[in-house]
Amino acid sequence: MRYVVGYTANARGGDAVNLAVALARRQGASLDLVMVMPEDSPYNGVYPPVAGFESILAAQVSQWIDEGLALIPADVPSSAHIRRGESEAEALIAAADDLGASLLVIGASATGLFKRFSVGSVAGALLHASTVPVVLAPSGYSRTEPITRLTCALGTREGAGQVLAASIAMARRRCLPLRLVSLVALGNDDAGTTVEDAMEHLRGVAEASQALDVSALDKVEIDVVVGSGRTIEDAVDRLDWQDGELLMIGSSRLAQTKSIFLGATANRILRALPVPMIVVPRDFEFTSDEVTA
Amino acid sequence: MSAKETVRNAPGDHGLSEKGLKAGSVGLIGAVVIGISCIAPAYTLTAALGPTVSEVGVHLPAIFLVGFIPMLLVALGYRELNNAMPDAGTSFTWASRAFGPWIGWMGGWGLIAATIIVLSNLAAVAVDFFYLMLAQIFSNDSLADLTTVLPLNIVTTLVFIAGACWISYRGMETTKTFQYVLVAFQLLVLGWFAIAAFAHVANGTAFDATAITADWFNPFAVESFSQFAAGVSLSIFIFWGWDVTLTMNEETKNPKKTPGRAATATVIVIMVIYMTVSLATLAFAGIGTEGLGAGNPDNQGSIFAVLAGPVMGPFAILMSLAILSSSAASLQSTFVSPARTLLSMGHYQALPKSFSKISPTHKSPSYATIAAAIAAAAFYVITRTLSENALWDTITALGMMICFYYGITALACVWYFRAEAFRGARNFFFKFLAPLVGGVILLVMFFKTAYDSMDPDYGSGSNIAGLGLVFILGAGVILLGAVLMFFMYLRNPAFFKGQVLSRASQTYNP
Numbered sequence: 001m002r003y004v005v006g007y008t009a010n011a012r013g014g015d016a017v018n019l020a021v022a023l024a025r026r027q028g029a030s031l032d033l034v035m036v037m038p039e040d041s042p043y044n045g046v047y048p049p050v051a052g053f054e055s056i057l058a059a060q061v062s063q064w065i066d067e068g069l070a071l072i073p074a075d076v077p078s079s080a081h082i083r084r085g086e087s088e089a090e091a092l093i094a095a096a097d098d099l100g101a102s103l104l105v106i107g108a109s110a111t112g113l114f115k116r117f118s119v120g121s122v123a124g125a126l127l128h129a130s131t132v133p134v135v136l137a138p139s140g141y142s143r144t145e146p147i148t149r150l151t152c153a154l155g156t157r158e159g160a161g162q163v164l165a166a167s168i169a170m171a172r173r174r175c176l177p178l179r180l181v182s183l184v185a186l187g188n189d190d191a192g193t194t195v196e197d198a199m200e201h202l203r204g205v206a207e208a209s210q211a212l213d214v215s216a217l218d219k220v221e222i223d224v225v226v227g228s229g230r231t232i233e234d235a236v237d238r239l240d241w242q243d244g245e246l247l248m249i250g251s252s253r254l255a256q257t258k259s260i261f262l263g264a265t266a267n268r269i270l271r272a273l274p275v276p277m278i279v280v281p282r283d284f285e286f287t288s289d290e291v292t293a
Numbered sequence: 294m295s296a297k298e299t300v301r302n303a304p305g306d307h308g309l310s311e312k313g314l315k316a317g318s319v320g321l322i323g324a325v326v327i328g329i330s331c332i333a334p335a336y337t338l339t340a341a342l343g344p345t346v347s348e349v350g351v352h353l354p355a356i357f358l359v360g361f362i363p364m365l366l367v368a369l370g371y372r373e374l375n376n377a378m379p380d381a382g383t384s385f386t387w388a389s390r391a392f393g394p395w396i397g398w399m400g401g402w403g404l405i406a407a408t409i410i411v412l413s414n415l416a417a418v419a420v421d422f423f424y425l426m427l428a429q430i431f432s433n434d435s436l437a438d439l440t441t442v443l444p445l446n447i448v449t450t451l452v453f454i455a456g457a458c459w460i461s462y463r464g465m466e467t468t469k470t471f472q473y474v475l476v477a478f479q480l481l482v483l484g485w486f487a488i489a490a491f492a493h494v495a496n497g498t499a500f501d502a503t504a505i506t507a508d509w510f511n512p513f514a515v516e517s518f519s520q521f522a523a524g525v526s527l528s529i530f531i532f533w534g535w536d537v538t539l540t541m542n543e544e545t546k547n548p549k550k551t552p553g554r555a556a557t558a559t560v561i562v563i564m565v566i567y568m569t570v571s572l573a574t575l576a577f578a579g580i581g582t583e584g585l586g587a588g589n590p591d592n593q594g595s596i597f598a599v600l601a602g603p604v605m606g607p608f609a610i611l612m613s614l615a616i617l618s619s620s621a622a623s624l625q626s627t628f629v630s631p632a633r634t635l636l637s638m639g640h641y642q643a644l645p646k647s648f649s650k651i652s653p654t655h656k657s658p659s660y661a662t663i664a665a666a667i668a669a670a671a672f673y674v675i676t677r678t679l680s681e682n683a684l685w686d687t688i689t690a691l692g693m694m695i696c697f698y699y700g701i702t703a704l705a706c707v708w709y710f711r712a713e714a715f716r717g718a719r720n721f722f723f724k725f726l727a728p729l730v731g732g733v734i735l736l737v738m739f740f741k742t743a744y745d746s747m748d749p750d751y752g753s754g755s756n757i758a759g760l761g762l763v764f765i766l767g768a769g770v771i772l773l774g775a776v777l778m779f780f781m782y783l784r785n786p787a788f789f790k791g792q793v794l795s796r797a798s799q800t801y802n803p
Binding site: 008009012037038039041042043044045046047048049050052057061064086 | 315318319323326327331379380381383386404408466467468469471472533534537540541544622623627629630633634636637640649651653654656658
């Protein structure tokens with residue numbers, strides 16, 4: 001199994017490498033560090049033309065990617081690729097496809113001062129177009145030990161069943177405890193009944209989904225939690241998060257089949273989230289080689 | 294176990310050129326469009342037509358025709374250098390290879406200075422037409438006068454420069470469609486302007502109908518050599534950008550034929566448009582120094598800002614839109630060039646190391662792009678506050694600067710290929726004669742213009758202590774370069790001792 005890491009030579013790239021190492025260790029996966037060289041459109045009309053920049057940039061990118069490789073501990077197999085593309089996101093998706101990668105790991109932008117995740121333009125584009133699951137490392141992610149718990153955020157809309165199926169599959173494969181979360185953006189939290197509602201909702205989702213039977217729910221250690229607050233961000237803040245936690249979230253219904261489109265709620269969750277997040281494409285099924293690895 | 298290996302090129306990555314451009318993606322029409330967009334005819338005409346008329350009067354068409362000759366000769370030399378050292382590609386590295394570090398440094402400085410000056414002029418022209426367009430949109434003439442309010446003008450120009458710098462730093466891509474539309478729109482509006490002007494002449498409604506005579510095409514009728522030199526150095530500016538078609542290689546669909554054909558087609562289109570528009574302008578407005586006359590110093594900074602209204606009536610807004618869009622697009626794309634040259638000089642230790650910084654996120658020169666923006670902003674603020682007509686004086690200084698760095702580069706070509714010069718007619722012509730003649734013409738124009746511009750009445754007539762402002766701008770910038778170069782030598786002599794970029798020449802290898 002291979003994971004593609006979209007590397008940039010800054011703190012954000014370091015976050016992505018750390019997270020990729022954490023994910024790979026549990027699965028014995030290998031990492032493919034990918035950097036993208038920009039491809040100038042001749043229609044930019046750069047004048048006077050300057051050709052020397054390209055070789056200087058190529059040397060710099062090579063040096064950067066070697067530094068990136070050096071960040072990866074010796075127990076994780078890794079290789080590096082320099083690719084060209086007009087858009088960085090497009091080139092990363094193409095790399096993930098070509099290499100047969102099962103995950104694409106990138107760091108969120110480090111420019112957001114108060115929020116952990118401020119999605120940069122590349123991450124933003126990936127979260128709206130990727131055909132493989134995208135994992136986002138929050139700013140300052142320094143853990144390289146394996147993930148300790150998987151949380152799956154479920155909504156009430158169509159498609160929740162697929163996300164639930166994916167999260168159960170992933171938790172089982174990685175022998176992780178699974179936590180199902182329903183986020184409620186409203187004051188007035190009557191804890192008892194809300195959890196009941198959520199449980200009911202979850203079972204409803206599970207039954208509605210043809211992909212899995214209710215009994216499967218018992219096979220993984222599952223915790224059901226409802227987060228509530230004035231806003232979705234507030235609800236996320238109020239939940240307790242382990243250091244080694246990973247949040248799984250589904251694509252918006254706007255997504256085309258087999259690709260990602262980050263929905264409005266997911267975007268809001270992202271802004272407040274203190275842990276890494278994995279976004280699965282719509283109708284995505286983890287391939288069998290993931291299970292055998 | 295770790296298995297670390299770096300795959301420098303992914304499979305299927307071979308269709309890419311050394312320059313990082315998509316190979317084989319540009320056809321003949323595409324190359325012509327790129328050439329015209331680099332020339333930006335709507336912008337160059339509005340900026341250069343007035344100052345040229347002030348020098349050579351009705352002989353404007355003749356000077357435009359003659360001005361192309363040195364441009365052509367030098368561009369032929371450029372093409373040879375570009376083919377021999379495709380990975381270098383700046384006046385800085387080429388001149389350093391041929392003549393050593395000192396002249397190479399000044400060649401690079403000349404190129405940077407020329408692009409910095411054109412950036413400040415582009416931004417200023419864009420701002421003029423921005424306010425003019427606001428006035429046209431809201432039918433309120435007082436809005437157009439806002440550009441003459443000095444603090445507001447400076448602030449708006451700085452905003453334009455900052456915006457272009459930001460876009461260039463982030464590396465925005467211009468799409469094919471956008472460039473086609475931009476170029477087609479410019480040509481259409483210029484054509485419209487010319488036809489409308491001739492229609493006014495025919496209807497007797499022109500401002501100062503002037504009959505076209507054959508004498509307008511006679512360059513020898515220009516009164517003095519000073520005027521001739523000034524006119525040629527200005528017309529170098531109007532063709533600046535044309536040579537980009539010749540340096541295109543891998544990105545064209547047929548590298549053997551497309552560049553040459555595109556260069557020819559581009560120059561034909563450009564000549565037709567320049568001739569038509571300059572004849573139309575002269576026929577409509579004459580060269581009188583009153584009112585709308587093309588000889589009126591008040592009109593010469595940006596001629597279309599004055600003439601488009603009377604000539605095109607309510608459709609003058611199209612002219613504003615064409616010039617605003619083309620100068621804004623050029624502003625953004627031109628930023629790339631000084632930034633990359635500064636980066637390259639930083640990389641070869643000819644400038645402090647910080648200039649070689651590359652943004653990890655956008656993979657563009659970070660420090661150098663911002664430095665270029667600050668320099669362009671500073672140049673504009675200084676010129677605007679010192680000059681009575683900043684646009685006019687910057688264009689004249691720009692013409693000088695282009696002659697300077699083009700001249701150096703052309704002679705670098707002659708020297709670099711000296712071993713091959715007399716081996717065969719093709720070598721003799723392209724690697725020796727053409728660049729030699731072109732380079733000498735340009736350097737003569739440079740020195741003559743520099744000498745003449747000491748006259749306090751030169752250009753717009755701005756002067757400091759009796760010394761012409763154009764001279765102070767042009768020579769001052771070069772002198773500043775020389776001082777910086779010496780300072781750099783004291784700080785880090787490695788480059789100047791030839792330890793970084795060694796001198797070289799092409800050996801004869803048939």
